[in-house]
Amino acid sequence: MMRRRPAKSFLPTTAVLEMTYRCNHECLFCSCPWERVDGDFDIREELTPERWKGIITKLCDLGVSSIAFTGGEPLLKAGILDIITHTSGCLTERVDTVDGELISETVPPSLYLLSNGLLVDQDILEFCEEHSVTLSMSLPGLSTYTEHTGRDTADTVLRNFGLAKELGIRTVANITVTRKNFFELRRTIAAALIAGAGQVLLNRFLPGGRGLGYAEDLSLEPENISELLATAEDVLSKAGKYGSLGTEIPVCLADPTEYSSISAGTQCSAARQFFVVGPSGHVRVCNHSEVRLAHIDAYEDLKLDPYWNTFTQKRFMPEECRGCGERFRCDAGCREAAHITGGSVDSRDPLMRDCIYPS
Ligand code: SF4
Ligand code: SF4
Secondary structure (H helix, E strand, O other): EEOOOOOOOOOOOOOEOOOOOOOOOOOOOOOHHHHHHOOOOOOOOOHHHHHHHHHHHHHHHOOEEEEEEOOOOOHHHHHHHHHHHHHHHOEEEEEEEEOOEEEEEEEEEEEEHHHHHHHOHHHHHHHHHHHHHEEEEEOOOOOHHHHHOOOHHHHHHHHHHHHHHHHHOOOOEEEEEEOOHHHHHHHHHHHHHHOOEEEEEEEEOOOOHHHHHHHHHOOOOEEEEEEEHHHHHHHHHHHHHOOOOOOOOOOOOHHHHHOOOOEEEOOEEOOOOOEEEEEOOOOOOOOOOOOOOOHHHHHHHHHOOOOHHHHHHOOOOOOOHHOOOOOOOOOOOOOOHHHHHHHOOOOOOOOOOOOOOOO
């Protein structure tokens, strides 16, 4: 059993780096805050590759040991391969407890590329192989793929999972589950696995960004959550694979401990296990967050930032959960989706809007 210790600094050990605001998909469910119609999240000047490289070196010095490149679409960032190559040559101290003993290793950070898959070709795949990059590609449905993304390239993504498998690249099929594609969730997971995807990451649709404008069409119902988990469990167990639901759920909607092939988070990991650096270099607690905090150059300011500390100290529980015996393992769903739809981080998760809470 291996557990990872906190980073050398107060920063979480995983950094999600948004390389660019730009994207070549037009996903209905996109939660990037700058895509929100009539939103306040302005687009600022993007960091240059040279600036990113300096920041990444510093993050590794601070004990960040997992780095995910995302966007927008990260492959649209000029110099992205140069940035990743630089990152693969960095070293960081990773401290784990193995069977109760502290083990410290100086290693390159683990690398993840989160892409929509449109620009992934043989060169990109060989690059991922060479630099040990885990490649995540989006697959939000099969027959509904085009309706969700504005592109007709589901087959390309599936083919790339196969090619990646041949090269021995670790891959993740990233499936955003919406009301529109819920009916084909079983087929979508199966298609990804048959094509060669190594793992499946499900994300329930969260209102935010562009998706806020489509919330009525895309939002799941509370009762969908246990069905989603049961469907994933069934497909994954038959395939002998493992998956996860990446967007936290309230325990009173479904108890993840009842499933063995799919794991689901119930506790918000924003600012505790990961943090985000946006295209301009400003920190956010989660990619779903609309709240821009200090620039990463001034990361020490986060220690005294009330919003950052709301998440590190978990001061965000809804009134309705007061007294619930599950609070030790449940953060009542997504705290940023609650913020966006309810006006404050301690609002109800949008899935729970009309629920009667256990007393
Ligand atoms: S009442 Fe709140 S804390 Fe309790 S299980 Fe439901 S969402 Fe979680
Ligand atoms: S803000 Fe929401 S999506 Fe982000 S880590 Fe917390 S619960 Fe998960």
